[in-house]
Amino acid sequence: MTTTDGRRARGARSRAAIMRRAVDLASLGGLESLSIGELAAESGVSKSGVVALFGAKEELQLATVAAAREVFTASVVTPALAAPRGILRLRALLEAWLDYSEGRVFAGGCFFAAARIDFDSRPGPVRDALAEALRDWHGFIERAITMAIERDELPGNTDAAQLAFELTALLDGANAASLLFDSAEPYARARTAIARLIG
Amino acid sequence: MTTTDGRRARGARSRAAIMRRAVDLASLGGLESLSIGELAAESGVSKSGVVALFGAKEELQLATVAAAREVFTASVVTPALAAPRGILRLRALLEAWLDYSEGRVFAGGCFFAAARIDFDSRPGPVRDALAEALRDWHGFIERAITMAIERDELPGNTDAAQLAFELTALLDGANAASLLFDSAEPYARARTAIARLIG
DNA sequence: CCTACCGATCGGTAGG
DNA sequence: CCTACCGATCGGTAGG
Numbered sequence: 474m475t476t477t478d479g480r481r482a483r484g485a486r487s488r489a490a491i492m493r494r495a496v497d498l499a500s501l502g503g504l505e506s507l508s509i510g511e512l513a514a515e516s517g518v519s520k521s522g523v524v525a526l527f528g529a530k531e532e533l534q535l536a537t538v539a540a541a542r543e544v545f546t547a548s549v550v551t552p553a554l555a556a557p558r559g560i561l562r563l564r565a566l567l568e569a570w571l572d573y574s575e576g577r578v579f580a581g582g583c584f585f586a587a588a589r590i591d592f593d594s595r596p597g598p599v600r601d602a603l604a605e606a607l608r609d610w611h612g613f614i615e616r617a618i619t620m621a622i623e624r625d626e627l628p629g630n631t632d633a634a635q636l637a638f639e640l641t642a643l644l645d646g647a648n649a650a651s652l653l654f655d656s657a658e659p660y661a662r663a664r665t666a667i668a669r670l671i672g
Numbered sequence: 673m674t675t676t677d678g679r680r681a682r683g684a685r686s687r688a689a690i691m692r693r694a695v696d697l698a699s700l701g702g703l704e705s706l707s708i709g710e711l712a713a714e715s716g717v718s719k720s721g722v723v724a725l726f727g728a729k730e731e732l733q734l735a736t737v738a739a740a741r742e743v744f745t746a747s748v749v750t751p752a753l754a755a756p757r758g759i760l761r762l763r764a765l766l767e768a769w770l771d772y773s774e775g776r777v778f779a780g781g782c783f784f785a786a787a788r789i790d791f792d793s794r795p796g797p798v799r800d801a802l803a804e805a806l807r808d809w810h811g812f813i814e815r816a817i818t819m820a821i822e823r824d825e826l827p828g829n830t831d832a833a834q835l836a837f838e839l840t841a842l843l844d845g846a847n848a849a850s851l852l853f854d855s856a857e858p859y860a861r862a863r864t865a866i867a868r869l870i871g
Numbered sequence: 872c873c874t875a876c877c878g879a880t881c882g883g884t885a886g887g
Numbered sequence: 888c889c890t891a892c893c894g895a896t897c898g899g900t901a902g903g
Contacts, residue, residue, distance in 0.1 A: 484872090501793050503702055509898065521900080522872050530898065581793045586848075590789045593851035594700050594780045604852050638861040642845025646837065649785075649844065652792035653803050662837040683888090708882065720884080721888050729882065 488526055491516045492540035495533070499541070500579035504534050504599065505591035531599060538602045541584040545606075548573045550613060560626035560671065563617040567640060567667055574648040575660050582652045585610075586645055611637050627671065636670065643667060687725055690715045691739035694732070698740070699778035703733050703798065704790035730798060737801045740783040744805075747772045749812060759825035759870065762816040766839060766866055773847040774859050782847045784809075810836050826870065835869065842866060 494515050499507045509530065513520045527533040549569045556565035574583050581587050585606060592600040615637040621627045627636075647663035650656070693714050698706045708729065712719045726732040748768045755764035773782050780786050784805060791799040814836040820826045826835075846862035849855070 487872090502704070503789055505701070505705065506790075508896080510896065519873055520898085521874085524899070525872060587789050589848065589852055590702055590786050591705075593848070600852070607849075607852060635861055635864055638845065638849070638858065639842065639865050642841045642862075642865075643838065645845055645848065646841025649788065649792070650806075650837070653788055653799070653806060659837065662834055663841075665834055666838050666841075686888090707880080709880070718889055719882085720890085723883070724888060 484526070487516075487518065487522075491518065491523065491526065492537065495537045496541045496544060496584055497580040499534075499537050500581035500584045500587045502581070502587075503591045504537065504588040507534070507537065509533065531597075534599045535602055538588065538599065538606065541579070541588070542606050542609075544578060545573070545584070545610075548578050558617075558620045559624040560621040563614070563621050563671060564667075566614060566617055567644065570644050571647065571660050571663060574644070575651065575657065583645070583648045586648055611641055614640060621671075639670060640667065683725070686715075686717065686721075690717065690722065690725065691736065694736045695740045695743060695783055696779040698733075698736050699780035699783045699786045701780070701786075702790045703736065703787040706733070706736065708732065730796075733798045734801055737787065737798065737805065740778070740787070741805050741808075743777060744772070744783070744809075747777050757816075757819045758823040759820040762813070762820050762870060763866075765813060765816055766843065769843050770846065770859050770862060773843070774850065774856065781851045782844070785844055785847055810840055813839060820870075838869060839866065 491512065495507060495512055498512060498515070509523050510520050512533075513523045516523070518526075523533065527536045549566065553562055553565035553569045556562040579587075585603060588603055589607075592603055615633045618627065618631065618633040618636050622629060622631050622633065643663045643666050647659040650659035690711065694706060694711055697711060697714070708719050708722050711732075712722045715722070717725075722732065726735045748765065752761055752764040752768045755761040778786075784802060788802055788806075791802055814832045817826065817830065817832040817835050821828060821830050821832065842862045842865050846858040849858035
């Protein structure tokens with residue numbers, strides 16, 4: 474019993490440490506170029522250790538997406554839930570996202586923007602997991618918009634899905650431009666545009 | 673002389689055919705996972721043939737970026753130049769871009785959106801080439817906006833760089849969402865947002 | 872979890 | 888432009 478628990482606790486710590494490296498590596502080079510050997514070497518375990526803990530490549534990729542979602546939720550969603558429903562929560566969500574991207578919570582910027590590329594033309598479980606994560610996030614923004622409309626903090630004729638598309642496009646655009654041009658200016662541009670859209 | 677010209681003409685045809693495959697492969701999997709061996713096999717030449725024509729990996733990547741720029745210019749920029757300067761040309765540019773993305777001129781959607789990922793955290797000549805291509809495109813949009821302002825087709829207090837950021841973010845957002853969700857709806861959303869921004 | 876190993880593919884070169 | 892080859896790394900497995 475004690476040895477089993479000890480082994481499980483070590484396994485859990487090891488899993489968490491390896492996933493922390495995995496999400497960073499994937500944010501830098503994409504989810505497909507995340508290699509088992511490189512991840513093992515950087516984590517101080519053997520290749521077969523990585524495979525034993527997470528399974529083969531595709532299961533490793535799925536585990537990495539799940540780990541990234543947890544980090545994302547803790548960095549962006551949970552903090553914003555402290556704000557009251559409505560326009561304040563919507564603003565908190567957008568601001569938390571910009572901080573998450575600008576603060577490089579993942580070494581290579583937004584994990585999902587990087588992970589998407591290798592899979593958005595390749596159907597399968599990994600693409601499905603990424604699509605679900607993005608859909609969840611967009612849905613979260615859209616519900617915050619809807620609550621703001623209900624509270625008369627946004628015009629009654631606002632199209633929530635349309636506004637959610639525009640806002641997330643601004644966030645992703647800031648992330649991409651900041652990375653490529655190594656500049657913080659795109660975040661200021663996104664904030665300006667957001668202020669114009671939702672006051 | 674004749675044999676030399678014949679060889680050169682064959683070389684040029686071969687180069688063009690190989691680049692046509694290279695830009696498609698890179699748009700699907702990213703510019704780093706474009707492998708010399710795969711490109712050679714799909715083009716019907718040997719690996720050393722690819723290297724002889726384009727040089728080692730980095731030179732191949734630079735050649736691929738240059739080829740993609742040519743395709744992009746021919747698909748988006750040149751057609752839009754037929755429209756008169758000002759708001760009409762701006763609208764033509766944005767519409768041509770959406771058609772370029774939606775029509776999958778590159779098999780994996782916008783080449784530059786896909787190629788960016790592998791390099792936006794990795795300084796070097798390839799990143800520089802991608803950044804220059806994107807800067808060129810943004811500059812083109814910005815100049816079209818400026819000309820529209822000068823013709824009083826957009827408000828005099830319009831911030832051209834800011835509006836260019838917002839418009840290109842909408843284009844890129846539509847491309848990304850369309851690929852991941854395998855849907856045409858994001859293009860409609862982008863068109864709606866563009867119409868609101870520039871009438 | 873490890874070592875030791877597998878076949879396949881990577882980028883690249885020698886020699887022609 | 889080719890064939891033939893190089894060392895390194897890929898994902899993955901056997902056996903413990």
